[in-house]
Amino acid sequence: MTEPLSPLPLASLADAEWPAREDLARLAAALGPGNARWVGGAVRDALIGSNAKDVDCATPLHPDEVIARLKDAGIRTVPTGIDHGTVTAVLPQGPVEVTTLRRDVSTDGRRATVAFATDWREDAARRDFTINALYADPVTLEVFDYFGGLDDLACRRVRFIGDAHQRIREDHLRILRYYRFQARLGADLDRQAEDACSELAPMLKGLSRERVAMELLALLGLPDPCATAARMDTRGVLAVVLPEVDSHGLTALKAVVLQERKQGTAPSAIRRLAALLPPDRRIAEQVAARLRLSTAQKKRLVSAAERQERPGDARALAYDIGREAATDRLLLAGSEIAPLRDWEVPALPLKGGEIVARGIKAGPDVARTLRAVEQRWIAEGFPGRTRVEAMLGEILKENS
Structure with a gap:
């Protein structure tokens, strides 16, 4: 601390x-x-x-x-x-x-x-x-x-009842529970507990992955798990459950916690897990499988792993990958999420049948035209129906 x-x-x-x-x-x-x-x-x-x-x-x-x-x-x-x-x-x-x-x-x-x-x-x-x-x-x-x-x-103070080594040998998950309560209470360190958790950390490998994931995500979802995660790393505990984490991941965790607080958004354990991991889709998939995350959690973790340093326009990103995934990528990149507040991702106010009605034969040409209108609509900031109709006219004229 x-x-x-x-x-x-x-x-x-x-x-x-x-x-x-x-x-x-x-x-x-x-x-x-x-x-x-x-x-x-x-x-x-x-x-x-x-x-x-x-x-x-x-x-x-x-x-x-x-x-x-x-x-x-x-x-x-x-x-x-x-x-x-x-x-x-x-x-x-x-x-x-x-x-x-x-x-x-x-x-x-x-x-x-x-x-x-x-x-x-x-x-x-x-x-x-x-x-x-x-x-x-x-x-x-x-x-x-x-x-x-x-x-x-x-x-x-988080203190084991009796001998810390014995308590942990009874249930290895108590190592992660110890650190979760440490993070929650901002606790005064108990040296016996710290030493026992460090010494017996390899026992975590014998636990069910679901139990490990449950405790790990509960810890990461607390208001500020950064100091605890750093101590888990120093004591060799984090490497047992998340060997992919290095100093860059711990720095990224601090950064995203700061961004969540600064931008007034709720903590997200999956977003923070993504911060700890390298921005690599393959690694995210491996971690999701190892922790047996749900399908939704895996999808979100993998999406966050595909983040870029400069994610571009917030609303365009949200339209492309969804509001939640866009929020994750923006916060991980240190970008503003303000454009997404009180904004619902819109649907393109144009259907393929309207393009056919303008003389375009049903098939690939309609799909290409629809995509061209959509790209221009996104670039112009999602204008209303009147402008979309004008865009369609412009694109049809350009292709005539």
């Missing part, structure tokens, strides 16, 4: 919106007194004043008992991960995963064999970071902190 950040003043859970949800109160009541605590990201985010996307619930009750109690309360459940103790409660304001307290029996770095437990601290001990092992009583909103997570959160 360039400079230390001030401590975070932790908020009260009572100030967050989600703890007051009626459907959550109904869920907790169905499970019974002392049998439910909110846990993980929702609690963590509420304490730093952020909106929670998902709410998770922990319980000492076994999954079959959870299902039975929720059924009696008229709450539908889906056994989304019942082998690992997770049942999803389908609630009006969003689903909630209800997971039985657990302890790890064995792990191989990708998946764990678990046994159900009844001790809250034992469940907390198997989680990754102290800031993610915070539990809250659904009624009193008392926060239960077994490993100093509140202090770490206030200090913006």
